[in-house]
Amino acid sequence: MQLQQAVQEVFLQLSETIRQMSDDQYTSQSPTLSRASIGQHIRHIIEMFVCLEEGYQPGVVNYEKRKRDIHIETNRYFALELLERISQGIEKPDRTLILEAAFSADENDVMEFTTNYRREVAYNLEHTIHHMALIKIGLRELTEIEIPEGFGVASSTMKYKKECAQ
Numbered sequence: 001m002q003l004q005q006a007v008q009e010v011f012l013q014l015s016e017t018i019r020q021m022s023d024d025q026y027t028s029q030s031p032t033l034s035r036a037s038i039g040q041h042i043r044h045i046i047e048m049f050v051c052l053e054e055g056y057q058p059g060v061v062n063y064e065k066r067k068r069d070i071h072i073e074t075n076r077y078f079a080l081e082l083l084e085r086i087s088q089g090i091e092k093p094d095r096t097l098i099l100e101a102a103f104s105a106d107e108n109d110v111m112e113f114t115t116n117y118r119r120e121v122a123y124n125l126e127h128t129i130h131h132m133a134l135i136k137i138g139l140r141e142l143t144e145i146e147i148p149e150g151f152g153v154a155s156s157t158m159k160y161k162k163e164c165a166q
Contacts, residue, residue, distance in 0.1 A: 003118060004090045006155070007125050011087045013148045014132065018042065018076050018083075020145040026076045030138040038138050039073035041131045046072055046079060048124050049086045052117075056092060061120060062100040062110075094118045129154050 018026065021038065029035040047066040055061035072079050097120060099113040133152035139145060 003121055003125070007090050007121060007128075008087045010125065010128055010132070011083045013151050014042065014045070014128075015080055015083050016148060017135075017139070017145065017151065018080055021076060021139075021143065023076065025143050025145075027074055028142055030141050032141050033134060033138045036138075037073060038135055038142070039076065039079070041135050041138070042076075042079050043069065043072040045128045045131050046082050046086065048127060049090075050082070052120050052124060053086065053089060055097065056095070056117060059096070060098045060100060061115070064100075064102060090121065092117060126154070 026039045026042075027037050029037050033041070044066075047068065048063055051063050051066055052061055072082065094117050097115050097117060099115045099120070100110050101113070102108060102110050129152060131152075136147055136152040139147055
């Protein structure tokens with residue numbers, strides 16, 4: 001399926017980039033990213049997909065209940081393992097899900113929305129690309145590693161640039 005393949009390609013870009021980084025580069029706080037580290041952004045990406053994976057069987061997804069596992073943001077090898085595991089397990093049959101969200105830091109009233117697995121994979125893919133754009137800014141500030149072409153760029157933007165170049 002095209003959607004799962006897109007996730008796998010983006011995860012491959014992330015993995016290739018993480019492998020080039022040192023542990024210090026992965027965990028260093030970036031002043032430009034409000035003192036967040038590349039590892040924290042990677043953790044956030046991974047945990048969104050983990051929430052979806054864990055919510056698939058019971059049929060309820062709540063991204064606000066992420067675990068926020070510091071081990072992901074401090075151990076790039078653990079993050080690489082999780083990216084690989086998620087990439088391999090992303091090809092699930094579509095099914096209806098309930099999305100739970102409160103949308104407020106001050107209230108606990110949870111709203112429920114009907115969604116489906118593919119829609120949530122698409123959301124997480126776009127969310128990942130957004131965070132990759134931020135990661136790219138941090139990488140340019142902290143390192144001089146080679147960043148894959150298209151890293152953090154939406155597919156629609158890449159298509160538009162190709163059309164403009166012709």
